[in-house]
Amino acid sequence: MAIVTLTIDGEQLSAQDNESLLEIARQHKIEIPTLCHLDGLSDVGACRLCLLEIEGSNKLAPACTTRPMEGMVVHTNTEKLKKYRRMIVALLASEGNHQCSVCMVNNHCELQNLAYDTGLLYVRVPYLYPNKVTDASHESFIIDRDRCVLCTRCVRVCHEVEGAHVWDIAGRGIDCTIVADLNVPWGSAESCTSCGKCVLVCPTGALVKKGESVAEMEKHTDFLKYIVTARRKGEWISIENEEE
Amino acid sequence: MPPTTTTPKPHPSGDNRFKLLDRAITKHQSRGDALIEVLHAAQGIFGYLENDLLVYIARALKLPLSRVYGVATFYHFFTLKPKGKHTFVLCTGTACYVKGANKIQHAAEECCKVKFGQTTPDDKISLVQARCVGSCGIAPVAVLDDKVAGKLTPEGAVERLMAWKNEKDEVTA
């Protein structure tokens, strides 16, 4: 481990070289939008919202999986990045059926917040109106796959923290869906411990508690901090363990 | 949706095919990272991957069920449904596309009354698309029951399909 100095948005910083650019930026109150990242879970670099421009590199790099280097000059909020982030959120909006007015997490939804933050007012691409399986067979929870953004937080928390590995992704491309066990109804997935962690980490209304009504459900992910500190962060997530 | 069969089927006595599968699993020391190899072996032995089989494999390799399902559905080579008696694999690679594979596609779909990726209701013919079978020199190409047919015409394809269609099921009748 070594200390490096770098510049983020014009601010000179020093940081440890095993931290991610995202961690460093957040320590210095520089906001970078994220969706698939969650403190306490492995990083997959899938949502592409945290992409940064690094001087001297012709490729955009995700903040969550990029490590700092001596003398690195990073920009987190250029016009190009803002535009791409807005387009990514637009793509997500077009991919699912996100009717906020009838969603349990309305006003507490990370996707909704991202739309506000990135200034998305209008989706220019046509909506795809998927018709995926909504499953209420579990005694306490519901999964509405049409509201799923495939961030795989549920897959990771179930595998990495709960150790049950109920969830995984089936299919490929636009047909990807989250499945329980062998694509069985959640209520009959025997590996599920009903711990509810997946529901708490889900950024949208795809995973919700039964019995709540529209705009009632608030999610909190703080619990992960305490579980993870007990395991000495970082060590237990090896490459082999990492999910998706 | 089939019922949850989380208890693995005990070795169904009399089904020698499981013995073959066990041999493939032992060959890879029941290692989880041999999942794709084992799925290949299972599909070779059973023809397709039904749910009971996936459960059996998951238990044998000590893998989560959802991971096995995820892998089996990620790769196009694996099929979870039984195939028809005959398969017509049309290459839709670039060379075949440039030489008019789409005309063959329409003719075959017209002839079998099903789309590519489906099997005729009488389970006789499965129409399958392949992304490139690597025989671009003799495009357009189709693979008919494991035999490569090159420089295919729509008429030629229909002729072969009709022969399959009109085949009498003497054995099963």
Added chain:
Amino acid sequence: MTVEDLQELAEQEQQRQEKFTNRLMYCAAAGCVSCGSINVRDMLKKALAEKNLAATVEVVGTGCMGLCGEGPLVKVLPEGTLYQRVDETVARKIVEEHLVTKTPVKDNEIDTSHPFFAEQMKIVLENCGRIDAEKIEEYIAVEGYAALARVVTEMQPAEVVEEVRKSGLRGRGGAGYSTGLKWGIVRKVQSDTKYVVCNADEGDPGAFMDRSVLEGDPHRILEGMAIAGYAVGAQQGYIYVRAEYPLAIERLRLAIKQAERLGLLGNRIFDSQFNFRIDLRIGAGAFVCGEETALIRSIEGRRGRPRPRPPYPSEKGLWGMPTLLNNVETYANIAPIIRKGSTWFAAIGTPKSTGTKVFALAGKIRNTGLIEVPMGISLRKIVFDIGGGTPEGTEFKAAQTGGPSGGCIPAAHLDVPVDYESLSSVGSIMGSGGMIVMDSTSNMVDVAKYFMDFCKDESCGKCIPCRVGTVHIHGLLERIAQGKATTNDLPLLEELCMMVKETSLCGLGQSAPNPVLSTLRFFRNEYEELLQEPATFVPSGTDTPPTTH
């Protein structure tokens, strides 16, 4: 096995071959087999038996001879006469006329001074059509495994890396990274366990170069990988090969077994301290597994989804260990470089792109098949001299290189030299070697749509731009092709393409828009002709609602 044993084996096999007055080489590669070359073989054998020539003439099945469109092909050695479109009647004639009465069968003879042959230069394919791929002795007889012997007994690993670096060889999978530099990085990483992986997941539609090498000369790949293993300090190699290539898989299995039997793979190779084993891993139909991190995932038995780099596989690859990953054609170049020296190799091609490149020539062109040309040759030469131009009555329109990651090169750029930099300067890429020729009957919007359909189906679904973006680009192209799109859709199409290109996680997504962008660059009019005027005005470049008047 010692170096002397190898020498002796080679001499024995050479003597065995010299006993025959003639050797009839029939093409046993996939293209010719599907045109009936097995029947040809049987007829050759039958006719030889009838003429009492079975003991003095050998019939040999070889790898691809190149001119796949005119198969089945048969070559008569030692004269080197090549016959095309050989059916059973012609096969009989070859025996009865060529061998017995010494008059070549004029109707089917191919003029080998034709540019198709004359302009080519064979390094990777030198043994295709020359040896029986299923006999290790034949490979040894043409100096096979001599390079490995030399490396293991005479050279230090660092010297091997240096030799490869000096040759200027660049990765033949498409990206063109210096092979020597890559080997050097893996060699320098400290680790007890390292892996050498061969990417034989040739997924580009319209490309069959690797298949031909694997089927026609599998030992060359094993030798190249073993040399790489020695150079970087690995003891285990994996070949990841597509399930769609059953013949290649069969030949590789056999080749590995033969090499192990002779001690050319295994423990203490050539009585040294060097141990190296190779295992096969069979793909299962996923184009994205050609991407290196996805390929590694797939070898580990997982869903083939890429992960962000760094860390690169050279630091953290297979099972977290340093891993050297090269493509089939790259490994195929290693043995000749060691045998003939880096100076010889570096003199071929251009200073920045050395050596040769194998292309699979297909589409609307007279001579379809497999060709190997020195780097820097002009596209015009490939299309018109070697390929013989487009079929009669049509005009050349574009050559597509690089498959779904590449672009279309129009007639105006026909004189571009074929090397990594020049091809990317005209908006395409070298790619793995698929080259599809299109004539005036090809509609470029349709071509772009075809490739986008491919990418959409092959997207793994991990990152949003590729998963959703390709669907929308395809949808837009569909609308344009149907004449339903408006002039507002073209800027949207371009914006989506740029965004998918710049923000996708892996090479598949980053290059997926290339066919669209390159056809837009050179054939924009074909798009514009299909557009209508919009009903309402939407300012481009913003995500604000349309203004209604």
